[in-house]
Amino acid sequence: MSYCKKCGQTTQESIPDGDHLPRAVCSSCGYIHYENPKLIVGCIPEWKNKILLCKRAIEPRFGLWTLPAGFMENHETTAAGAARETLEESNANVRDLEAFTLYDIPHISQVYLMFRAKLTAPEYSVSPESSEVQLFDEENIPWDEIAFAAIKQTLRQYFEDRAKGKFSFHVGTIEAPARK
Amino acid sequence: MSYCKKCGQTTQESIPDGDHLPRAVCSSCGYIHYENPKLIVGCIPEWKNKILLCKRAIEPRFGLWTLPAGFMENHETTAAGAARETLEESNANVRDLEAFTLYDIPHISQVYLMFRAKLTAPEYSVSPESSEVQLFDEENIPWDEIAFAAIKQTLRQYFEDRAKGKFSFHVGTIEAPARK
Numbered sequence: 001m002s003y004c005k006k007c008g009q010t011t012q013e014s015i016p017d018g019d020h021l022p023r024a025v026c027s028s029c030g031y032i033h034y035e036n037p038k039l040i041v042g043c044i045p046e047w048k049n050k051i052l053l054c055k056r057a058i059e060p061r062f063g064l065w066t067l068p069a070g071f072m073e074n075h076e077t078t079a080a081g082a083a084r085e086t087l088e089e090s091n092a093n094v095r096d097l098e099a100f101t102l103y104d105i106p107h108i109s110q111v112y113l114m115f116r117a118k119l120t121a122p123e124y125s126v127s128p129e130s131s132e133v134q135l136f137d138e139e140n141i142p143w144d145e146i147a148f149a150a151i152k153q154t155l156r157q158y159f160e161d162r163a164k165g166k167f168s169f170h171v172g173t174i175e176a177p178a179r180k
Numbered sequence: 181m182s183y184c185k186k187c188g189q190t191t192q193e194s195i196p197d198g199d200h201l202p203r204a205v206c207s208s209c210g211y212i213h214y215e216n217p218k219l220i221v222g223c224i225p226e227w228k229n230k231i232l233l234c235k236r237a238i239e240p241r242f243g244l245w246t247l248p249a250g251f252m253e254n255h256e257t258t259a260a261g262a263a264r265e266t267l268e269e270s271n272a273n274v275r276d277l278e279a280f281t282l283y284d285i286p287h288i289s290q291v292y293l294m295f296r297a298k299l300t301a302p303e304y305s306v307s308p309e310s311s312e313v314q315l316f317d318e319e320n321i322p323w324d325e326i327a328f329a330a331i332k333q334t335l336r337q338y339f340e341d342r343a344k345g346k347f348s349f350h351v352g353t354i355e356a357p358a359r360k
Contacts, residue, residue: 003183003186004185005183008190010188021253036253037253039217073216076217078351088200102258109254111252171259173257
């Protein structure tokens with residue numbers, strides 16, 4: 001059971017005229033509720049040959065490492081959102097953001113957009129969202145403790161491009177994990 | 181006044197613990213309603229030296245020309261959404277999609293992601309959303325009758341890159357039009 005945000009009455013799943021997918025339509029006022037994928041924006045913060053990772057102090061994936069990233073907010077740009085998330089999670093400021101990877105995750109209706117970025121200084125610290133914040137060399141990346149598949153793939157692509165000496169923009173899809 | 185989708189009671193604007201922005205929070209069950217930017221995905225369908233435009237048969241911007249594009253749906257990839265919109269608006273099939281432009285439009289909380297794509301055949305037709313569908317040479321693009329700023333900018337970038345003989349991925353921002 002779900003309710004109309006406009007009038008509080010119950011909604012029913014139906015396909016509106018001219019549409020092709022079922023939506024929650026209000027049984028009383030007819031308002032149509034659309035749900036669409038969410039954008040997650042974040043950074044690969046670079047300092048010299050190292051990159052900044054955060055150990056998650058919150059669920060999901062508490063205790064695992066990630067690049068700073070989070071849901072894009074209304075009324076900001078993707079790059080501003082990526083910089084904001086970096087500041088919130090690691091108290092680090094970044095500049096020179098360059099779009100690097102876009103990963104579709106259709107089974108959870110998310111799209112990740114990750115930017116390469118430069119730390120403005122080697123200054124960062126823990127936050128309510130991160131129990132540890134640390135610069136890593138490629139050899140020390142905790143590959144078995146990365147929180148999210150899209151982040152792991154972004155890191156792999158990053159070091160692959162870096163080894164080639166040329167960064168490109170990459171689009172890919174993260175499939176649902178196989179059920180055990 | 182807005183209502184809770186979970187229980188139908190009224191919501192109030194407040195900043196949840198650990199958050200930094202006001203959200204619609206249910207006064208009864210406490211459910212937090214997040215609203216995030218929407219992704220619009222679409223194509224620049226190419227056939228030889230021409231590209232396909234659609235004349236809008238629906239609001240907004242009824243009667244103006246656009247590239248086929250629309251809101252990304254849950255459980256699809258950005259490229260699948262772009263191909264679906266192309267099929268819906270112009271009855272044209274596309275292949276070989278390559279991400280080309282990403283435009284943030286923060287004042288309306290939208291992000292456009294446009295792909296270059298090849299028509300599988302020079303076959304297309306009008307649809308409930310498009311009163312005309314037509315292949316255009318660069319010289320014949322109806323620049324003064326393009327429906328959306330992000331689409332016009334995508335077209336400009338397309339012809340600029342094509343003149344250089346090299347297509348790159350571009351990120352930009354569309355600012356709110358100046359008030360008259």
